[in-house]
Structure formats: structure tokens, C-alpha cells
Amino acid sequence: MPRTSQAAAPTRIAVIGAGAIGGYTAAQAQWAGLDVTLCVRSPLPGLTVESEGTARPAAVRIATDPAQVTPVDWVLLTTKAQDTAGAEGWLRRLCGPDTAVAVLQNGIDQEERVAPIVPEGTDILPTVVYISAERIAPGRIRHHVASELHVPEGPLADRFAALLAGSELRVHPVPDFTTAAWRKLFTNLAANPITALLQQRIGIFADPEMAALTRDLLREAAAVARAEGADIGEADVTRTLELYATAPPDGGSSMLYDRLAGRPLEHEFLTGAVVRAGERHGIATPLNRMLLILLRALDRELRGGQG
Template sequence: MPPIPQVPQTPPAAAAGRIAVIGAGAIGGYAAALAQWAGLDVTLCVRSPLDGLTVESGGTVRTAAVRIATEPAGVAPVDWVLLTTKAQDTAGAEGWLRRLCGPGTAVAVLQNGVGLEERVAPYVPEGTAILPSAVFISAERTAPGRILHHVASELHVPEGPLADRFAALLAGSELRVRPVADFTTTSWRKLFTNIAANPITALLQQRIGVFADPGMAAMTRDLLREAAAVARAEGADIGERDVEGTLEIYAAAPPDGGSSMLYDRLAGRPLEHEYITGAVVEAGERHGIDTPLNRMLLTLLRAIDRDLQDDRDLRDGSA
């Protein structure tokens, strides 16, 4: 196999804004790199030191000259914070958020699930502007600081002045910001892409190609129909077209692609099930809508997550 071409690092253009990205997973690393290549001043906030940041996309590897910060004490307020941690790690980002948010700072939340503003509000200074985002990016972290981008580079956000500011900030990058009028529908539509793909690939430890099986596709259709009923009760315009559209997305995706939950399980990290499958089950309970397939998946995911936690405890105890 011929070597993957490396694109030499070039000095960034004059910075048009100061950005801090909290989290160096697939989404955080990818977003930080694209912002830096567009000439923005980017600080990547991580728990453990990195020896650099590279992104492979379309067979080409590029290096991003981002600043790496490992302690909240070492950062100061910026114009924009991109919160890209997993949903379950939001509280753990509070130290970063308190240091990075000053007067005029806005926080864009690039996480899975719904209710992003309510999730983040307790951990930022009162009055901080929060912009929820539906993330349409397929990428995985193959090693610390090493990101493999598969497909898509879009963030859908609720339209308004804050969305316009965010779109202008990233206008020179390959990360497209798309303001939408009905963000409730958008956020549930994005959740749809995760509701089946994430738990099923994680449980089976298989890639997206598993949905080519007719029996799996039929079960997925029933799973999504449960979620569609819940989404409508939550005020989203979700129907059968979204069920079939999600199945079409799975069919068109590269069969060797995965999901963030699959990557987390393979790496032994905590799973995000409570904010994906759990969001469907919880909302269903609020509205009196039964969700037996989603409840079954949630029960299985919780069991796996407990086992992963036990494995982490054993490793930590033997260190």
C-alpha cells in the first residue's frame, strides 16, 4: 500500500477570533484542526498532554498547529468555547468553562442528545450565551491526537444572531454552520442517526455494515418508530419519512464506518447511552409512551457500561 501523503504544516493566517475547544476526541480534534487551518487562534483543552494533532481525511494527513492546554489554570477567556466532550463528561468540564468564559464569550455545545442548553447552563457563568449544535460529522480518534475523518462536516444550530456570529467565525473553514428555524426537529432528527447506530454497533461490536442485514433493518425500523412517537410528543416534526431516511443514511454509509459509542466500547471508555437511548426512554415515560425496544437496549447498554467500569477500576487498582 502506498504511503499516505503528508501535507506540510503552514503558518496560520492572522487570527480572526480566539477559540478554545474542550475535548480532543474525534469531534473536538477535527473541529480544532479545521478552525486552525482557517486562521483562527485555537487552544485545545485536554486532560493529558498530546504530542500534536493530525487529521486524516480523503487519504491525506494534515497537521494542525493548535495550542495544547492541560490545566484550566493555564487558560484565559476566549471569544468562543466549543464544548466537545461526551455528554456524560459535561460536569467534568466545569473548571475549563469557568476559566474560559468571560464577558462576551459564547459556548457552542457539540454533543449528542437533546436539551443541550439545559445540560451545560449549570457549569458556565450566569448569562453566558449557549449555542446548541446538532453535529453531522463522522470521525474517530484512532490514537491520542490522531483523528480519522470519514464523512460530513456540518453543524446545525438554531437560527438567530448567535448562530450568525458562529457561522461568520467559521466561514473560512471546511466546517459548515447551518442555522435552522426548527431546532427541536433538527436535534431529534440528529438523535435519530444515533438511536440505532450507536447502541447496536456498540452492543454487537460491529460496524455500520451490520444494517445491511434485512432482519437488522426491520428491527431498526421498529426501534425508530418508537422514537418517532416520542419525538412528536416533544414537539418535533418527525415521522415515517425520518425513519426511512435514517435507514437510507445507514445503507449509504461506508460499511466499515462505526459510531462514537462503538469506538468508546472498543477503547474501554464510558458509554453515552443515557443521553441517546436514555433520552428516548425518559421522554417516553414523561409522555406515557411505551418504548420496549429502546428500553431493552438501554438495559443491555447499562450492563455493558458497568462491566467497562469494573475493568477500569481493576486497571486503576493495579496501577
């Protein structure tokens, strides 16, 4: 008798974190035909993503306890950078001998953050995320614009691109990932702290004095980036200012959304990364340091006075 052909089982992925990025990427992966488990701390009623006025549910499996999961082919770590250590229980359960971990987080040094909390030898793919999305309720994500992921070129990047080829997510392997990571950090360095501290939207950067302050802030960071090996210069400063100027004035930032929701802030991995790198290279960063001190004070308030 002839053999009956069987379809190959879909690739299994787990997404840790159900914020804006986690929810959106989990939905995109599921719609592309992947077997998706969304790993969260608290139960969700489901997952729905709104885009261009249309709401679409995603049939993902939702897990609330690491004991409920087994190793998968890919893990997408999408928690905020400050919550990385809290994902260790998930990562230890989800990572098998052939598992790869893509780190979809802000900041730099993604690989160094994750390596200590995954099994030795696990493939780690640092990922720069260009997705504008907002978590408007538990399990409900509103996607605004962009669906790009930039990764260091190589075989792992090619595998990741193939994994998501059926989705709207576009994976771009880049030859100089250090520059790519710092360039993305630039887009956050002024918008996130200033909107969070002032509780104002992106339109604040239309003010000439605020634009001048931002230019000086970014020039400080550019000197640090170059010392770190990134090809960052005045053109990047100007490009970032133009990005702010052309963004919808009522738009926000992830740090602003976190403040409004009373959540801890990501400042240590954005502004703090610049200040610490400046210290390593003997480069003064007075404007970024001032922002960091203010953000630390705000974060203590959000945490209820804890350190």
C-alpha cells in the same frame, strides 16, 4: 507622521475535548486563521488530521490545566455528553462577559446540560454535528466524510457561521432546532447501541431481520419525538434506514469505538433520552428500554463494575 496600521488580533477560541470531533474542529479553526487552544486532560504530542489520504498538522496551543487559560471569544465544548460536568473547571476559566459557548454534542437538551456549569448569562449555542471522524491515536484524527454543524437560527448562529466561514466547517442555521436535534438523534438511536452491543459494523443493518427491528425501534422514538414537539414521522424512519443501508458496511459508530477502546458509553443521552421523554408523556418504549438496560450493563463492565 502617518499611523501604522495594525492587523486585528485573531479571534480566540478554545476547544474542550480532543476526541474525533474536538480534534477535527480545532484543526479546521486553526487552519482558518483563528487562535485555538485545545483543552485536554492529558498532554498530547500535537494535533494532526488525516483526510482523503493526506495528513496535516494543526498548530494549536495545548492546555492540560484550567489554570493555564484565560477567557476567550468562543468555547467549543466537544466532550461526550456524559463528560459534560467534568468540563466545568475549563468553562469557568474560559468564559468571560462576552464569551459564547457552542455545544457540539450528541443527544438533545445540550443547552440545559451546560447552563448550570457556566457563568450566569453566558450565551449557549446548541449544535447538531454531522461529522464522521475517528480518533485513531492521541492527537491524531481521521476524517471520513461530512463537515456540517446545524444550529438554531438567530444572531448567535450568524456570529458562529461568520467565525468558521474560513474553514471547511459549514454552519447551517435552522428555524426548527427541536426537529433538527431529534432528526440527528435518530441517526444514532439504532446504529450506536446495536453496533456497540454486538461489536459489529454498520453492515449488520443489511440483514432483513435487523432492518425490521430497527424500523420498530425508530417508530417508538418517533412517537416520543412528536410528543416533544418535533416534526418527526415515518419519512424520518425510512430516511434513517436508507442512511444505514447506503453507509460503508465496514463503518462504525462512536459508541462502538468507545466500547472497543474500553471507554464509558453515551447511552444515557441517546437511548436514555428517548426512554425518559417517553415516561414524561406516558408513551411506552419497550424496545428502547431493553437496549438501555443492556447498555447500562455493558457500561458497568467497561467502568470495572462501578455504578
